[in-house]
Amino acid sequence: MGKCLPIPYAKKLKQFLNLNDDRVSMWKGEHCAVIRDDILALLNEGGVSRQDIVDESNSTVRIYIYLELLLKKVRENDYVFFPINHFNGMHYTLLVLNKQSGWWEHYNTLQTKLNIYVDPYFEDAKKLHVKISDYFKHMKDSISRKLNENSICKHIMKSDKVHTLLYTLSHDDREFLMWLRQTNVEYPLKANISCLQQFPNIYDCGVAMMYIAQKKADGELVECVFSAEAMKNMRAHVLCRFINEGDGSWEKEE
Incomplete structure (x- = not known):
């Protein structure tokens, strides 16, 4: 898979791996990091690691941080992508x-592999959809009060505390609230029954979700079948993003 990387990126990747130091992150964000094992998994076509941002154990207040951001993304973008991790x-x-x-729309690459009446993955998606919808409704219902009081609550995370x-x-807050007042954000949920399906016993579901999101964001049609070449190229694309992601890259920390 490393052969799919452009030469400058392959050289940087080799330098990072030659450090052989698990304490050094390839990329570090505000709430998560990409370590050596993650890079090796991408290279060796293994599974994508799990670093939860929002899960069932999070308090409602903690979840609000991400829902506040999500609602603003709804205003700014035609598509909003929300990956869901299931069953640990x-x-x-x-x-x-x-x-x-x-x-x-809910995309599940194992949809046709489930010989059961209820899709447990779609059930998880429905729970998340309810949380999102309830928050959107709460925000719409409180618009007049916020405008009258000229104030708004925001949730900030510092040192892992909300x-x-x-x-x-x-001015931006007012524009956002006026947009929300005039906009219907009660979007129903449905399963995308034409979602690409993966072969069983492979580790590409996380990469496949990124692939679908990238295709839709670029306005391209998603093929009917996943190709091995497409998944390798997507893994290479993800690696390149981590290698060259500005201040979050490991070179910037040296």
Whole structure:
């Protein structure tokens, strides 16, 4: 798979792996990091590791941080992608808001492999959809109060703790609330029954979700069948992003 990388990226990757130091991250974000084992899994076509941002154990207040961001993304983008990790890393699916169609769509690459009446992955997606919908409704119902009081609560994470702070409405806050007042954000959920299906006993479900998201974000049609070449190229694309992701890359920390 490493042969799919452009030469400059392959050289940087080799330098990182030659460090042979598990304490050094290839990429580090605010809430998660990509370590040597993650890189080796991508190279060796293994499973994508799991670093939860929101899960069932998170408090409602903690989840609000991400729902606040999500609602703003709904305003700014035609698509919003929400990956879901199921059963402690056993499978990934993708929840996609398509504003043009007015639907949340659930993509599951093991859809046809489940010889049962109820799809447990879709049931998980429905629970998440309820949380998102309830939050959107809560925000719409409180618009008048926020405008009258000229204030808005925002949730900020510092040192892994959530702080709820009251802010005076900014110009952007007012524009956002006015947009929300005029916009229907009650998007129903459905399963995408034409979702590409993967072969059983392979580790590409996480990569496949990224592949579907990338294709839709680029306005391209998603093929009817996953090709091995497409998955290798997607893994290479992800590696390149981590290698060259600005301040989060390992070279910037040296």
